[in-house]
Amino acid sequence: MKNIFKLIFLTITVFSLNLACSSDDESSSSVADDVDDTDDVVVTELHAAFAEFNSDAVTVMLSDDGTDIYIETTGFPNHTSIYWHPDNELYIDESPQGVVKTTQDTxxxxxxGEASSFTVDASPDLDGATVxxxxxxxxxAVSGAAIFNDQEGAGxxxxxxxxxxxxxxxKGPGVYHYHLEPKSITNDDDALVGILLDGVFLYGRRDYPSNEYPSDLDASGGHFGPTPHNEDGEYHYHIINEEYNAPLYAYDEAIVLFAGPFQGY
Structure with missing residues (x-):
């Protein structure tokens, strides 16, 4: 496994976090075994999709040898939420809709532990094992905030x-993070959502340029085809168009963002 699975949180206090989403969040770094990188594909410029990332939060850099991409983020999204401080211009009160914050003073x-960085291959390895x-x-995500899977702690x-x-x-109390389709980024469309730790981009539920739901997705919600940022086509993920127990949520629709497995290792 290549070192694209290396996730490094920038704060030294991260091991003291008590995130609501994990009973073992104190282990916030995943470091892959070192392997021979002689077969890495060299690229000369950043993928066009990175232009959509929130530049106030996200910094993206291509390595000198053109084989890796370094991504850093503050973790702060550029859209409204009840999780901003009430004095922040992006704060909105979502309690009338039924949202109950994980911790009221967070x-x-x-x-x-909100800032993070990681490294991905400039060209994902789609010939390896799924993870x-x-x-x-x-x-x-393009907003700068973290993407989580479909699990909450041990359940x-x-x-x-x-x-x-x-x-x-x-947010609870570590990073603010998405579990479901983030409506401010993608709302039943083909918009770019973000990039995952295997270096593969994630798009909304609909395919480009047809605007239809794709019918050829693999178990990860991925397939090869054109995207708004690559007309020639490439492997990419979509949010799978399956509703997740919506009656339990404050809003009408609940669509899991990404459950995996990763394909780009």
Whole structure:
């Protein structure tokens, strides 16, 4: 396994976090075994999709040898949420819709362990083995916030249902992160959602350019085809168009963002 699965949180206090989404969140780094990288594909410029990432939060750099991409983020999204401090211009009160915060005194930008960085291959290795997702960050959205899988601690996502905001996200008390389709980024369309730890981009539920739901997705919600950023086509993920126990949530629709497994290792 290549070192694209290396997730490094930037704060030294991260091991003291008590994230609501994981009983073992104190282990917030996943370091892959070192392998021979002589077969890495060399690229000369960043993928066009990176232009859509929130530049106030996300920094993307191509390695000098053109084989790796370094991604850093503050973890702060550029959209509204109940999880911002009430004095922040992006704060909205979602309690009338039924959202109950995980911890009432925890705010985006007011905790520890929110910034993170990781490295991905400039060209994902789609010939390797699939890898299951784990608790904690599995990717970064274009907003700058973290992407999590469909699990909440040791159980399923139902136990977090009431705390998820309009974007299917919450904070408790570590990183603000998405579990469900983030409506401010993609709302039943073909928009770019973000990039996952295997270097594969994640798009919305609909295919480009047909605007139809794709019918040839693999177990990860991925397939090869054109995207808004690559007309020639490439392997990419879609949010799978399957509703997840919506009656438990404050909002009408609940679509899991990504459950895995990763394909790009």
């Amino acid at each position: 705010y985006i930008g007011g905790g520890t 299951a997702t784990e608790l904690n960050t599995i990717g970064i 399923d996502l139902d136990q977090a249902a009431g705390s998820l905001d309009y974007n299917g996200a919450h």
